Amino acid sequence: MVDHDALMAMLTRLQLTAIRDQFDSLLDEAARREMTLREAVAFLCQREVARKDERRVEMASKIAHFPTMRDLDGFDFAAQPSLDKGQVRELAACRWVAHGDALLLLGPPGVGKTHLAIALGREAIREGYSVLFTAAPALVAALAKAHADGRLEERLAFYAKPKLLIIDELGYLPFEPNAAHLFFQLVSRRYERGSLLITSNRSVGEWGTVFGDPVVATAILDRLLHHSHVVTIRGDSYRLRKKRRAGLIKATLSPEQVA
Structure with missing residues (x-):
């Protein structure tokens, strides 16, 4: 059985940092919503993609040299x-x-x-x-x-x-x-x-x-x-x-x- 530290190390190696950083809270939420295993995996992946998209937009916005941030x-x-x-x-x-x-x-x-x-x-x-x-x-x-x-x-x-x-x-x-x-x-x-x-x-x-x-x-x-x-x-x-x-x-x- 994989212990917690080993699991965190694998998530870090795979660069799944959003899942790693919110692992316990994400699992708790999946349990509260009574997700199936497939739904839980999709839920975790969605959070990871959202984090990566957020960081990509942040980095690209810096490269764009916007004088301020507006939406x-x-x-x-x-x-x-x-x-x-x-x-x-x-x-x-x-x-x-x-x-x-x-x-x-x-x-x-x-x-x-x-x-x-x-x-x-x-x-x-x-x-x-x-x-x-x-x-x-x-x-x-x-x-x-x-x-x-x-x-x-x-x-x-x-x-x-x-x-x-x-x-x-x-x-x-x-x-x-x-x-x-x-x-x-x-x-x-x-x-x-x-x-x-x-x-x-x-x-x-x-x-x-x-x-x-x-x-x-x-x-x-x-x-x-x-x-x-x-x-x-x-x-x-x-x-x-x-x-x-x-x-x-x-x-x-x-x-x-x-x-």
Whole structure:
């Protein structure tokens, strides 16, 4: 008969650490629920798979370089009535990532674009896809430096590798002309190979100003919009709303109040 220590050693060797760490409580639960042997084995395996999935998501999230952790359950859909919750839940299934499509999240500052981008990125990780998150200014700076150092191909390959590349805050700062061409090379490299998720406070009609070159902007949008999903959020900033509630700033006056 195998004693407890020997059993724990075997579970450790097999890397079944969730079963090992919760062994007694799991067996007690299986007994309380009067599971058959087959059901108990399945129950133990489910707990082990859940632990491994949790650790995989945690590790992949670190590799993705998310600035913070967000999920869809924490998003206040009631505060953004212009946003179709059903559409977001459909996007969370990540079929668009599987197909290599682009997703544009557009709207004014503070409406939750970055929150959604991170949450959808984490859903992609749960589905087994590699993800990388970067702010647009940092991305452009990295491409420009690589170009100056003669290592642009290496940097483009780095950004082309993940199945989903999330580019946050496009449009907050205008691009230099050369940076726009570098961005175009990245979009072209990923076109129909890997998905892009871009958040921007500018409508696509304003991207010519953002990139400083309408021709380059058109070429970029031509590729992004070919296989794309566009979500536009029209609403108030969460941060401004909180400040209004706290009385730190005055609420916007209606035309009737102004009159």
